[in-house]
Amino acid sequence: MTVAPSKPTRITNRIxxxxxxxxxxxxxxxxEHIGVTRQTVIAIEQGRYSPSLEVAFQIAQVxxxxxxxxxxxxxxxxxx
Amino acid sequence: xSYEEKGVWTQLLSFAGAYIAYLAIVVPRLSHxxxxxxxxxxxxxxxxxxxxxxxxxxxxxxxxxxxxxSSKADVRDRDIARFGxxxxxxxxxxxxxxxxxxxxxHWDYFWIANVIWLGFVLWAVVGSxxxxxAYHRGL
Numbered sequence: 001m002t003v004a005p006s007k008p009t010r011i012t013n014r015i016x017x018x019x020x021x022x023x024x025x026x027x028x029x030x031x032e033h034i035g036v037t038r039q040t041v042i043a044i045e046q047g048r049y050s051p052s053l054e055v056a057f058q059i060a061q062v063x064x065x066x067x068x069x070x071x072x073x074x075x076x077x078x079x080x
Numbered sequence: 081x082s083y084e085e086k087g088v089w090t091q092l093l094s095f096a097g098a099y100i101a102y103l104a105i106v107v108p109r110l111s112h113x114x115x116x117x118x119x120x121x122x123x124x125x126x127x128x129x130x131x132x133x134x135x136x137x138x139x140x141x142x143x144x145x146x147x148x149x150s151s152k153a154d155v156r157d158r159d160i161a162r163f164g165x166x167x168x169x170x171x172x173x174x175x176x177x178x179x180x181x182x183x184x185x186h187w188d189y190f191w192i193a194n195v196i197w198l199g200f201v202l203w204a205v206v207g208s209x210x211x212x213x214a215y216h217r218g219l
Contacts, residue, residue, distance in 0.1 A: 009218070028149065036154040039082040039215075048218030049156055 091170035098131030168207035175199015
């Protein structure tokens with residue numbers, strides 16, 4: 001399951017699913033792990049903010065999965 | 081609402097309020113005094129300094145009423161701040177150009193100063209609005 005982007009980015013993510021798969025980790029706990037505010041985690045989850053590559057890797061590390069298991073980009077979107 | 085977003089709201093309301101108060105003091109003076117003799121520096125300084133104090137008080141009160149998780153700006157706050165700065169800097173440039181044009185046209189100091197000041201006010205207001213839109217609609 002992926003979270004559909006509600007706008008300005010076409011990047012989708014599975015952060016919500018991964019959080020629930022990790023002992024129902026809260027947004028606040030994830031925010032603390034990666035050093036951002038809870039509001040930023042919410043914005044990333046809802047597709048309202050594309051995180052920097054560094055933050056994206058930090059999120060993937062928290063869940064112990066490769067980056068592309070957290071974030072996806074639709075095929076055929078290059079150059080659009 | 082994050083600590084930084086509360087700060088943006090506070091800045092927007094305090095700057096806009098200060099400018100409205102400034103206009104409410106100065107504009108009536110124009111009806112009975114030539115612009116060249118209208119005293120505007122004192123109202124400008126007083127309303128601006130007052131707005132800064134009020135902004136600090138409001139922000140403190142907001143934190144007491146609805147405490148933020150953290151008072152540190154994070155990467156998204158900084159990105160949004162840059163975005164707002166980028167979008168609003170033209171207001172300052174516009175004010176400066178307006179001031180130069182006014183000086184060249186021999187406007188009264190009153191009008192030159194007020195055009196420049198309007199540029200600063202618009203910079204603060206537009207920058208805050210752009211940041212708030214970015215917080216809510218995404219960046």
